[in-house]
Amino acid sequence: MINPSHEPTPVAIELPPAIEVNSMARTSRRAFLELSGKLAVAAMATDLGLVSQAAEPAGGPSLLHRYSDYGWLRGFSVVPSWGARIEEAWWNYHPDRMREEVTLARQVHANCIRLWIEFTAWMADPERVTAHFCDAVRAISQAGMKTMPCLFNRWHDDQYDYGGTYLENLARIEMHTPYVQALVKPLAADEAVLIWDLCNEPQAYDLGSAANQKEFAWLKAIAATVRACGARQPITIGTMAGSNIETYAPLCDVLCAHPYLPNRQGLEGLIAGYSALRQKHGKPMLVNECIPGCLDDGLRGKCAAYYTELLSGAGLGWMGWALREGKAISTRRDRYDNNGVNGEGFHPFFTKEGRLRPHLEFLREKPRLQAPWEKES
Numbered sequence: 001m002i003n004p005s006h007e008p009t010p011v012a013i014e015l016p017p018a019i020e021v022n023s024m025a026r027t028s029r030r031a032f033l034e035l036s037g038k039l040a041v042a043a044m045a046t047d048l049g050l051v052s053q054a055a056e057p058a059g060g061p062s063l064l065h066r067y068s069d070y071g072w073l074r075g076f077s078v079v080p081s082w083g084a085r086i087e088e089a090w091w092n093y094h095p096d097r098m099r100e101e102v103t104l105a106r107q108v109h110a111n112c113i114r115l116w117i118e119f120t121a122w123m124a125d126p127e128r129v130t131a132h133f134c135d136a137v138r139a140i141s142q143a144g145m146k147t148m149p150c151l152f153n154r155w156h157d158d159q160y161d162y163g164g165t166y167l168e169n170l171a172r173i174e175m176h177t178p179y180v181q182a183l184v185k186p187l188a189a190d191e192a193v194l195i196w197d198l199c200n201e202p203q204a205y206d207l208g209s210a211a212n213q214k215e216f217a218w219l220k221a222i223a224a225t226v227r228a229c230g231a232r233q234p235i236t237i238g239t240m241a242g243s244n245i246e247t248y249a250p251l252c253d254v255l256c257a258h259p260y261l262p263n264r265q266g267l268e269g270l271i272a273g274y275s276a277l278r279q280k281h282g283k284p285m286l287v288n289e290c291i292p293g294c295l296d297d298g299l300r301g302k303c304a305a306y307y308t309e310l311l312s313g314a315g316l317g318w319m320g321w322a323l324r325e326g327k328a329i330s331t332r333r334d335r336y337d338n339n340g341v342n343g344e345g346f347h348p349f350f351t352k353e354g355r356l357r358p359h360l361e362f363l364r365e366k367p368r369l370q371a372p373w374e375k376e377s
Contacts, residue, residue, distance in 0.1 A: 062232065064191055065191070070316055072372070079328050080093075101324055102145065111146065115150065122182070148193075149187075198226065201240055241270070249277070262341045291304050304349075312368075333346050
């Protein structure tokens, strides 16, 4: 979700009962350090050939999911409906409910789920949250879709913040490295992962300030960590528009945009700009968050119709924000954001009862374009 760039004060959040600590500052430091040591030993064992690895074809590892056009991309961002904050979603993970939610996406022919997770959730109970994350990827695969993990979040709301990483935490790469390793290494050669989205909406639109340079250096280190884990899938960053995309283009294999203009002409102008960016950087591009929200189902349906048509036709594909009505900001009618038609950013495609919202029935029609793996099956 695109919001004006600001950094709200990090909210104190209650840890799950299984974690015997009293504040985020003291969150499971012993468990975190113990797991960091385990990961370091595991990485060393892998480097020394002491553990088995997936067989590599002659000539070196093959790259997965490299495409020049993403017009076939069709999916949703999933912030589990039971969590008002990203930490809560993973601490109170429900395997059955996760499967129920991602199955909704298949009703409208989705082929990919953008799955949000965060260091602040993982640090409280690394082994348990890693297991939850891997189960969610498995659930998405079982439903016939690929996963686009989103590892960090830099979008914040000053009233109903969903959580994530704050400016003051960006220098803590030594804390973030074990987290990235824990999530990426098990899936580095897994076709279930389409692409690694390093971060949702980093705030830098240039490198002209110390804060922006700090954010860029942090994400550069995150990208290096993902590649050092042996990830065969491409890397993207969930950038928003214009110079924000340009700033992070050097770190990406695939460029990314988040269009939300609530009119067709505005979207057409954005798409023309995206085409120029693709040509300038010589890289493919996709859209992994889009479509303005609205309290009015009819207006939302009209927006969704021309967004999906234009973005697919431009080779960008689309991933709607967000899949299901829930507790998080912009997924509930009484806590919408200002990023929508008439400033009413109520975004879900499905109601809390699991019904497709009115005026979105056209999404049930079989799409003209298929994902590459769907063509092969």
